[in-house]
Amino acid sequence: MISIEKSSQTKIDKTDFDNLTFGQVFTDHMMISDFKDGEWHEPVIKPYGPLSIDPSARVFHYGQAVFEGMKAYKDKDEKIWMFRPEQNFERINASSKRLAIPEFPKDFFFNGLETLLKLEKDWIKQGFGNSLYIRPFVIATEAGVSASPAKEYKFMIICSPAQSYYSGEVRVKFSDKFSRAADGGVGFAKAAGNYGAQFYPTNLAKEEGYQQIVWTDANSHEYLEEAGTMNIFFRIGDKLITAPISDRILDGVTRKSVIALAERMNIPMEVRKVTVQEILEAADSGNLKEMFGSGTATVINPITGFGNKGKNYDLPKLEDSYAHAFKDTLMKIQYNEAEDPFGWRYEVKE
Amino acid sequence: MISIEKSSQTKIDKTDFDNLTFGQVFTDHMMISDFKDGEWHEPVIKPYGPLSIDPSARVFHYGQAVFEGMKAYKDKDEKIWMFRPEQNFERINASSKRLAIPEFPKDFFFNGLETLLKLEKDWIKQGFGNSLYIRPFVIATEAGVSASPAKEYKFMIICSPAQSYYSGEVRVKFSDKFSRAADGGVGFAKAAGNYGAQFYPTNLAKEEGYQQIVWTDANSHEYLEEAGTMNIFFRIGDKLITAPISDRILDGVTRKSVIALAERMNIPMEVRKVTVQEILEAADSGNLKEMFGSGTATVINPITGFGNKGKNYDLPKLEDSYAHAFKDTLMKIQYNEAEDPFGWRYEVKE
Ligand SMILES: Cc1ncc(COP(=O)(O)O)c(C=O)c1O
Ligand SMILES: Cc1ncc(COP(=O)(O)O)c(C=O)c1O
Numbered sequence: 009m010i011s012i013e014k015s016s017q018t019k020i021d022k023t024d025f026d027n028l029t030f031g032q033v034f035t036d037h038m039m040i041s042d043f044k045d046g047e048w049h050e051p052v053i054k055p056y057g058p059l060s061i062d063p064s065a066r067v068f069h070y071g072q073a074v075f076e077g078m079k080a081y082k083d084k085d086e087k088i089w090m091f092r093p094e095q096n097f098e099r100i101n102a103s104s105k106r107l108a109i110p111e112f113p114k115d116f117f118f119n120g121l122e123t124l125l126k127l128e129k130d131w132i133k134q135g136f137g138n139s140l141y142i143r144p145f146v147i148a149t150e151a152g153v154s155a156s157p158a159k160e161y162k163f164m165i166i167c168s169p170a171q172s173y174y175s176g177e178v179r180v181k182f183s184d185k186f187s188r189a190a191d192g193g194v195g196f197a198k199a200a201g202n203y204g205a206q207f208y209p210t211n212l213a214k215e216e217g218y219q220q221i222v223w224t225d226a227n228s229h230e231y232l233e234e235a236g237t238m239n240i241f242f243r244i245g246d247k248l249i250t251a252p253i254s255d256r257i258l259d260g261v262t263r264k265s266v267i268a269l270a271e272r273m274n275i276p277m278e279v280r281k282v283t284v285q286e287i288l289e290a291a292d293s294g295n296l297k298e299m300f301g302s303g304t305a306t307v308i309n310p311i312t313g314f315g316n317k318g319k320n321y322d323l324p325k326l327e328d329s330y331a332h333a334f335k336d337t338l339m340k341i342q343y344n345e346a347e348d349p350f351g352w353r354y355e356v357k358e
Numbered sequence: 359m360i361s362i363e364k365s366s367q368t369k370i371d372k373t374d375f376d377n378l379t380f381g382q383v384f385t386d387h388m389m390i391s392d393f394k395d396g397e398w399h400e401p402v403i404k405p406y407g408p409l410s411i412d413p414s415a416r417v418f419h420y421g422q423a424v425f426e427g428m429k430a431y432k433d434k435d436e437k438i439w440m441f442r443p444e445q446n447f448e449r450i451n452a453s454s455k456r457l458a459i460p461e462f463p464k465d466f467f468f469n470g471l472e473t474l475l476k477l478e479k480d481w482i483k484q485g486f487g488n489s490l491y492i493r494p495f496v497i498a499t500e501a502g503v504s505a506s507p508a509k510e511y512k513f514m515i516i517c518s519p520a521q522s523y524y525s526g527e528v529r530v531k532f533s534d535k536f537s538r539a540a541d542g543g544v545g546f547a548k549a550a551g552n553y554g555a556q557f558y559p560t561n562l563a564k565e566e567g568y569q570q571i572v573w574t575d576a577n578s579h580e581y582l583e584e585a586g587t588m589n590i591f592f593r594i595g596d597k598l599i600t601a602p603i604s605d606r607i608l609d610g611v612t613r614k615s616v617i618a619l620a621e622r623m624n625i626p627m628e629v630r631k632v633t634v635q636e637i638l639e640a641a642d643s644g645n646l647k648e649m650f651g652s653g654t655a656t657v658i659n660p661i662t663g664f665g666n667k668g669k670n671y672d673l674p675k676l677e678d679s680y681a682h683a684f685k686d687t688l689m690k691i692q693y694n695e696a697e698d699p700f701g702w703r704y705e706v707k708e
Contacts, residue, residue: 031414031503038413058410063388063516064381068497071421071551108557143503147418148554153381153493153518155587157557166413168503183542190540190576192533194555201421201551204498205544207458207507226540227577237505 010123012037015055025133028171030305031141035128035167039120043110043161051120053127056166066148066158073200074103075145077237077304079170080125080356082132083344088125088356091342093118095261100144103197108157109146117144121165125356128167136343137172141305145200170305178309180235180299181218182284182316183209187226188233188256195256206236218315220301224284225256232282238301238309239263243330244290245297247276262302266334268350273337275330284316291321299323300331307342308335360473362387365405375483378521380655381491385478385517389470393460393511401470403477406516416498416508423550424453425495427587427654429520430475430706432482433694438475438706441692443468445611450494453547458507459496467494471515475706478517486693487522491655520655528659530585530649531568532634532666533559537576538583538606545606556586568665570651574634575606582632588651588659589613593680594640595647597626612652616684618700623687625680634666641671649673650681657692658685 015036023033034056041051066072076096081089097118101111121142125132132140144165148158186209189195194202206221213221222240225231233251234240239260242249248270253259270277290296299311310331313322340346341353365386373383384406391401416422426446431439447468451461471492475482482490494515498508536559539545544552556571563571572590575581583601584590589610592599598620603609620627640646649661660681663672690696691703 029504032501034414056413058412060408060410062408063406063514064384064493064518066554067418067550068423069425069493069495069550070553070557071423071549072554072557073418073421075419106558107554108561141503143414143419145419151382153491153516154379155553155556157561164413166503168414185542187540187542190537190543192535192537192576193540194551199421199551199555200417200419201544201549201555203420203505204416204422204457205549205551206505207420207422208456211458211507226542 010051010053010119012053012123012127013055020130023169025138025169025171028169030170031168033168035131035140035169037124037127039124039165041112041116041120041163043163048110048113048116048163051116051163053120053124059162061149062151064151064153066150066152069153070148070155071199071201072107072109072148072158073146074100074107074109075143075198075200076100078142078144079139079304079342080132080142081139081343082134084134086134087344088129088132089342089344090354090356092261092265092352093121093354096144099198099259100146103199104146106194106197107199109148109161112146112163122356124165124167126358131167131169133169136339139170141168141170143168177312178220179218179313179315180220180222180311181213181216182232182314183221183224184229184317186221188223190226190256192255196253196258198258203236210236216315222314230283230285232284232287233257235301237305238303241266241298241300241302242282242287242296243298244286244295247278248330249278249280249282251282252279260302262304262307262338265338265352266302266308269334269337272349273333288316297324297326298329298331307338360401360403360469362403362473362477363405370480373519375488375519375521378519380520381518383518385481385490385519387474387477389474389515391462391466391470391513393513398460398463398466398513401466401513403470403474409512411499412501414501414503416500416502419503420498420505421549421551422457422459422498422508423496424450424457424459425493425548425550426450428492428494429489429654429692430482430492431489431693432484434484436484437694438479438482439692439694440704440706442611442615442702443471443704446494449548449609450496453549454496456544456547457549459498459511462496462513472706474515474517476708481517481519483519486689489520491518491520493518527662528570529568529663529665530570530572530661531563531566532582532664533571533574534579534667536571538573540576541605543605546603546608548608553586560586566665572664580633580635582634582637583607585651587655588653591616591650591652592632592637592646593648594636594645597628598680599628599630599632601632602629610652612654612657612688615688615702616652616658619684619687622699623683638666647674647676648679648681657688
């Protein structure tokens with residue numbers, strides 16, 4: 009049994025659920041488990057509030073920290089669903105391993121998560137597109153500035169209500185100078201440091217009129233890999249292509265779901281290296297039909313154009329895009345409005 | 359004038375200055391400056407103690423954090439000295455820029471630092487090898503889990519008394535699989551995430567009997583670059599070689615000081631790419647005389663042997679090593695026991 013310390017008041021009445029900025033409002037409670045004396049301790053649920061951490065804690069100095077991103081949905085019968093949460097559980101432990109953080113026990117993860125979600129169920133609003141964004145994360149809290157793995161950590165889960173949002177026109181820049189990850193590095197992990205490292209190049213891209221960067225391989229900048237928080241798909245003619253995962257690329261849950269759906273929907277799908285060159289040629293010949301990103305936050309994010317070495321390309325506006333079909337199919341599965349042939353849905357039972 | 363809130367008690371009497379573990383004990387005070395409303399605010403000095411930070415702060419999730427490492431020394435006349443501190447000031451701002459963190463004003467840095475050092479001067483012990491290790495760092499404190507630069511930060515300085523230590527035999531492993539930094543990445547910055555990313559490969563190397571890894575380039579693993587917190591020098595015959603800095607390699611203050619000293623001491627010095635191949639050949643032919651690391655924490659760290667793809671090599675034990683000569687010369691300059699032809703010493707005046 010997970011101990012729950014209830015918040016004496018709720019912020020829910022003060023929250024405008026029709027005007028949510030992503031990741032700004034948090035629910036009333038949070039889950040915490042401490043790693044101490046060589047083991048993870050039973051999670052506890054407490055009122056959401058600030059942490060008291062020594063200024064010499066490893067997380068501040070050495071970025072020993074990983075995270076996950078997942079969502080909970082409420083269907084028309086008030087049932088609460090998650091989407092493939094065991095994937096996120098496995099991935100946070102894969103990330104932890106690479107960052108020399110002790111892996112978290114499966115029962116603590118699911119018990120803690122589900123207890124928290126049931127406590128916060130009023131924060132999950134019905135309606136296609138509404139969700140509760142869930143952020144599990146681990147930070148190294150041990151005091152001391154020596155560059156070695158900590159012996160104390162906190163595994164936490166915080167939650168933030170989210171709306172479906174129209175992200176506007178998304179134009180991306182193919183990176184030709186900066187890079188996100190090295191072979192043999194931590195790109196495949198949701199390591200905190202991977203994200204802060206992208207802010208500066210992304211700011212420069214924004215100044216040039218792009219919203220995001222599509223990262224290329226650091227060696228040659230010839231292969232298109234992924235975006236900041238999305239995997240990337242390309243449609244040439246009727247064929248869909250995406251890069252294979254590697255130690256540089258995050259193994260996205262949405263990405264692997266799109267790949268599985270493509271097969272089911274009889275969409276020709278190739279998982280292989282994608283060259284900048286072939287995308288430019290396809291764009292020039294009119295064969296590049298679509299580009300879209302996949303990720304938990306936006307599900308599927310259509311890309312309207314891209315820039316490469318100062319030259320800009322527009323993508324056609326399609327009536328019957330793959331992006332739309334995948335988004336619709338995935339969301340209907342997530343919101344329990346369609347059959348779930350893959351068993352992806354996970355009910356958070358009372 | 360920097361406001362000082364004095365600690366009501368001191369830990370100094372409880373501190374065993376003859377048995378210090380690096381980075382474990384901190385002095386009584388810390389410096390803090392907040393970035394808010396678009397600007398850095400005048401630093402304040404407060405009793406050392408925990409920070410209260412929202413669990414959604416950017417530093418926990420996106421590793422938006424950088425740091426520095428420097429030292430203060432006390433000479434025989436009780437004067438306090440630093441070593442090239444303007445280099446660390448410039449470097450933390452270069453690191454900040456790459457991490458999309460606003461640069462810190464020079465007068466805040468030096469006023470805050472010197473006020474803190476004068477307040478903590480009893481923590482700086484006389485004696486060759488004793489020092490106060492100084493850790494300036496910046497963390498993104500703004501609440502909110504959206505992957506974009508924060509609008510609020512803390513710039514802090516904390517201090518930890520340090521002894522000279524004999525680090526024992528240091529055997530290093532040449533990395534042939536993992537890597538530390540990508541071209542176009544953040545390797546040149548003292549970004550927090552660069553360090554946590556090294557813990558796991560370093561643990562594996564430790565299991566194989568090495569203390570540290572010498573990182574090679576991520577593309578080919580053919581070029582030797584730097585170690586976890588040290589730049590690396592190789593001596594072949596009488597010639598000293600070290601890799602040039604790049605966007606993957608930290609521009610070490612000790613490294614550039616060794617390069618300058620080598621010229622003055624008429625030691626032939628080459629700053630150029632160093633191949634694993636040439637080091638193996640030099641080791642086989644008996645021409646590889648020395649390897650050593652350079653960094654603020656240990657000054658010069660002689661390396662006793664190395665491993666490459668499972669094969670181990672020992673380095674000779676020299677009577678008159680370059681490592682010893684550089685360490686002695688550098689430390690005498692640092693402790694005001696020798697002439698300072700380069701103007702590297704910086705006095706913290708009462
Ligand atoms: C770097 C990166 N790529 C891709 C994704 C998409 O992964 P998922 O579909 O599991 O959310 C994410 C975010 O979650 C990410 O951080
Ligand atoms: C990655 C890395 N290389 C080299 C160094 C050595 O630099 P410096 O001589 O300025 O201390 C450090 C540490 O300070 C470091 O973190």
